[in-house]
Amino acid sequence: MADYMSIKPFGLNVIPSKATQEQVSKTVEEAIGGLWTPVLDYLKKNENVFSGDVSTEINKLNFQTMRLGMAMDEGKEVRNLDTNF
Secondary structure, three states: OOOOOOOOOOOOOOOOOHHHHHHHHHHHHHHHHHHHHHHHHHHHHOHHHHHOHHHHHHHHHHHHHHHHHHHHOOOOOOOOOOOOO
16 A cells, blocks of 8 residues: 555655756756855956056056155155154
């Protein structure tokens, strides 16, 4: 009597075909890859910031600005900051 009433959890009574298994694996790969894609795109887009190139360029521009200011104020005395408190 219990033979015809096979009670299995839902989903385990269906044997998936090869195409279904491939689709499931593709969906899982895309879902997991979709989580990392925005992060990797952001890192690639802002690579110069993380590699230190932007910091180097900012330092160069600050140095050029300081030199230009010193050249413009050639006749004036340059103020030195005393860092000893």
